[in-house]
Amino acid sequence: MRYQNQITRLFTIATLIATPLTFAACGGSRQTYDPYFNDYHRWNSVEDGYYRRWEGERGFNHLDFGRRPATEQQAYFGWRHGR
Numbered sequence: 152m153r154y155q156n157q158i159t160r161l162f163t164i165a166t167l168i169a170t171p172l173t174f175a176a177c178g179g180s181r182q183t184y185d186p187y188f189n190d191y192h193r194w195n196s197v198e199d200g201y202y203r204r205w206e207g208e209r210g211f212n213h214l215d216f217g218r219r220p221a222t223e224q225q226a227y228f229g230w231r232h233g234r
Contacts, residue, residue: 183216185228192231205230 180195192198194216205227206213216224 187225187228188232192228201231201234202227 180193180198182191183194183198184191202216203213211223216227219227
């Protein structure tokens with residue numbers, strides 16, 4: 152009986168830890184704050200498409216948005232708000 156109690160407790164703890172991680176991974180989008188226009192952009196496949204289009208128009212190699220220099224991020228947000 153004690154062994155079964157330990158397994159149940161372990162399974163419950165594992166489930167409690169795994170559930171938020173699963174939902175976060177399945178969300179498929181994150182929000183990125185735009186400090187220049189004081190709003191948020193939901194970073195999903197649509198926003199990623201715009202971002203890759205912007206990169207292509209400027210001849211940039213693809214780089215994750217968070218790794219871009221602040222001046223280029225500002226340029227992207229300016230371009231994006233013009234759409």
